[in-house]
Amino acid sequence: MRIAVLAVQGAFIEHEHILQRLGAECVELRKVSDLRGGFDGLILPGGESTVQGKLLRELHMFDALKEMITSGTPVMGTCAGLILLAEHLSNDTNAYFGTLPITVQRNAYGRQLGSFSASAYVQGLPEGGEEFPLEFIRAPYISGIYDDENVTPIVTIPKMPDGSEGQNVVGVRCQNQIGLAFHPELTKDNRCHKMFLDLC
């Protein structure tokens, strides 16, 4: 199985290590010719979404990748990757691929909660059972889901960005797209990547 990992900026290497340990071949996407060989799935890593979005356009990969996602290529976006997928950004005039019918607020957790850990059950993990370790770094907040039929929340935490109690959706699945506000590639638990490979 060949998995493309967007490698223009951010935490792409960590995804590659997990995917390789699971037996997948990784293709780093750095320039438009890297798209040629074809692949079975796409990872959009964490990092800085504004930089990634700008580079995707400058490097002429944006339209082809958007087309692949809309035509069904499985994609998993983590943190900045989730921002790239979101149809609306509530605190940014930009939107990027816009293929995932959710609204996202960038850097929603403020200074005090800028980076934090939690754990929760993730719906659809291949080995079920235990809670998954969730690492958040300047994470986006999924403030709205507006296609309830197709978008399934797969993981929630009981804390809102302002620290109050509430059901905060931090991961969704919409057909071929998985969007996570946290960083599964920064943990030793590879079940989110296994779930993604199963989708591929």
Ligand code: GLN
């Ligand atoms: N804050 C970043 C952004 O807005 C996302 C952070 C991350 O990917 N860890 O793009």
